[in-house]
Amino acid sequence: MAGLSSNSIHESAIVDDGATIGEGTRVWHFVHVCAGAVVGSGCSLGQGVYVGNDVVIGNNVKIQNNVSVYDSVRLEDDVFCGPSMVFTNVYNPRSAVSRKDEYRETFVRKGATLGANCTVVCGIEIGEGAFIGAGAVVNRDVPAWALMVGVPARQIGWMSAHGEQLDMPLHGNEVTVCPHTGDEYQLKDQVLSRVASGGN
Numbered sequence: 352m353a354g355l356s357s358n359s360i361h362e363s364a365i366v367d368d369g370a371t372i373g374e375g376t377r378v379w380h381f382v383h384v385c386a387g388a389v390v391g392s393g394c395s396l397g398q399g400v401y402v403g404n405d406v407v408i409g410n411n412v413k414i415q416n417n418v419s420v421y422d423s424v425r426l427e428d429d430v431f432c433g434p435s436m437v438f439t440n441v442y443n444p445r446s447a448v449s450r451k452d453e454y455r456e457t458f459v460r461k462g463a464t465l466g467a468n469c470t471v472v473c474g475i476e477i478g479e480g481a482f483i484g485a486g487a488v489v490n491r492d493v494p495a496w497a498l499m500v501g502v503p504a505r506q507i508g509w510m511s512a513h514g515e516q517l518d519m520p521l522h523g524n525e526v527t528v529c530p531h532t533g534d535e536y537q538l539k540d541q542v543l544s545r546v547a548s549g550g551n
Contacts, residue, residue: 466483497543515530
């Protein structure tokens with residue numbers, strides 16, 4: 352692969368001793384992966400990405416350019432982090448006050464998308480398949496499959512695993528099918544679940 356060494360780590364990247372990098376993961380220009388980090392297989396860490404010590408990244412995670420994944424962030428499989436999006440790990444930072452023992456864990460569940468330049472305030476959970484729009488500021492838990500936009504982020508719809516907005520209200524008890532995959536989604540008591548696969 353052009354620009355990468357045989358083990359898929361660019362010569363300009365720094366991977367500290369002790370870091371775990373899964374098979375097939377690509378580590379691009381000027382990336383820094385700290386010693387305690389665990390990165391799964393089939394991932395891509397774009398130019399200028401930083402991965403802290405207390406970070407766990409699943410398989411097939413795509414982290415675009417200029418993203419810092421700080422301590423206490425957990426990314427499950429198939430998460431997408433758009434260019435220059437932001438994680439935090441201290442809720443009330445002050446330069447003069449050390450709060451390294453007050454980091455709040457942030458969980459991003461399987462298949463979620465975090466759009467370019469969005470900000471994820473620490474201590475929350477972003478549900479499976481959720482979609483955070485570009486530039487949004489997320490400061491509270493996000494339901495699975497929710498489409499979130501704005502500052503602060505608010506829910507405006509539901510997204511399919513294919514990344515398309517579903518024709519479904521925010522509330523109620525309804526069933527819909529993704530036109531691209533045939534997957535069936537059921538909304539019940541303001542919780543959306545993927546209940547059947549279309550097999551495509």
